[in-house]
Amino acid sequence: MRLGKVSRDGTVGLAVQSGDEIKVVFGEPALSDLDAIVARGASALAEAGQAVLARGEVVNEAGLTFLPPLVRAPKVICLGLNYNDHAAESGLAVPEFPTLFGRFNSSLIGHGAPIIKPPVSDQLDYEGELVAILGSGGKDIAKDEALSHVVAYSVFNDGSIRDYQLKTPQWTAGKNFDDTGAFGPWIVTADELPAGAAGLKIETRLNGQTVQSATTTDMVFDVATTIALLSTFLTLEPGDVLVMGTPSGVGVARKPQLFMKDGDVCEVEIERVGLLRNPIKAA
Numbered sequence: 001m002r003l004g005k006v007s008r009d010g011t012v013g014l015a016v017q018s019g020d021e022i023k024v025v026f027g028e029p030a031l032s033d034l035d036a037i038v039a040r041g042a043s044a045l046a047e048a049g050q051a052v053l054a055r056g057e058v059v060n061e062a063g064l065t066f067l068p069p070l071v072r073a074p075k076v077i078c079l080g081l082n083y084n085d086h087a088a089e090s091g092l093a094v095p096e097f098p099t100l101f102g103r104f105n106s107s108l109i110g111h112g113a114p115i116i117k118p119p120v121s122d123q124l125d126y127e128g129e130l131v132a133i134l135g136s137g138g139k140d141i142a143k144d145e146a147l148s149h150v151v152a153y154s155v156f157n158d159g160s161i162r163d164y165q166l167k168t169p170q171w172t173a174g175k176n177f178d179d180t181g182a183f184g185p186w187i188v189t190a191d192e193l194p195a196g197a198a199g200l201k202i203e204t205r206l207n208g209q210t211v212q213s214a215t216t217t218d219m220v221f222d223v224a225t226t227i228a229l230l231s232t233f234l235t236l237e238p239g240d241v242l243v244m245g246t247p248s249g250v251g252v253a254r255k256p257q258l259f260m261k262d263g264d265v266c267e268v269e270i271e272r273v274g275l276l277r278n279p280i281k282a283a
Contacts, residue, residue: 001049002186002274003152005034005110006064015064016052017186023056024064034187035072039238041135042151045189066111066185069154070133074237076103076181077230078129078158080171082220082245089253098221098229101171103158103181103243111185114281115159117262118177124260124280127158127246128204128212128268130197132223133187137237146227149236150190153197155276156243157182157204157268159260162252182266186274193272196223201271202247207264214247216270221245 002017006024013026014034025031037048080099081087087094109115117124135151159181165174194200197216204212221229226242251258260266262282269275 001046001189001192003034003045003049004184004186005032005067005069007067008059008064012067014048014052015059016049016056018053022059022061022064023052024059025052025056035070035239038070038133038135038151041238042189045135045151068108068110068183069187070183070239070241071105071108073105073239073241076105076241076243078103078175078243079221079226079245083214083218083247084220085214085218085248086246086250087220089248089250094220098226101175104176107176107178107181108183109179109181109278110183111276111278113182113278114179115157115182115260115266115278116177116179117260117280117282118161119283121161121163122259122261123162123252124180125160125162125251126204126206126211126260126266127160127250128202129156129158129246130200130202130216130244130270130273131156131183132197132242132244134236134240134242135238137235137240139231139235141228141231141236143224143228146224147190147196149227150223152187152189153193153273154184154187155268155270155274157266157276157278158243158246182276182278184274184276188273197273198222200273203269204249205267205269206258206260211251211258212247212249216244218247219244
């Protein structure tokens, strides 16, 4: 099932896409709060989706504003250098333990919203990534049980302000500028995809030109391994968001370097998960 959080004329709703048709139930807080639904797990997500299919109105996608699917995730945990080729182009060793950093919910935007290039930097870079969303948490989760904790997957563009990212060994500043974390448009329930969303093509396009292309099988730490390792030192919670790293082709590693600028359009597409499209706008 494919679900999304949308608004129309200021009223928020829960959308479900089935084939070429989109149905939405607007104006019901309990049904449009996707954060709360996800936190209740897979059965709650399925029930919400069925409710929309049963009594939602058919809408035209062009009339919808897509919001970030989740905006109150307990944790948004991102993986760096999680594709072998990206580590190589960065001039860094493939990590033996996941390279982790956090994103804050305040940086998130939805499909179609502008990624904002801040006035303090001209180094706004793209990073197409897979998202895994947890429907249940835990501590010391066994790897062979880890995927049972994933309720859905989505698409992310980890817009990065490179000069701020590289000011310190910790990447927090460059990864948390307002309006740089594009997320959505849909979350796709785990039962719709291969285990761990493995083997799916991931591609980033800037102004129609392919700048990143790989498959999710190329990840150094797959979803199950990541969940197991994270849970050794922290308690994972329902609604946690894992942003699983980007393949090679990022702008900072190119010669000449390629950064996003005002008027550009960036698309991240993951096979069977969705297409995330955002224009770039200078602040």
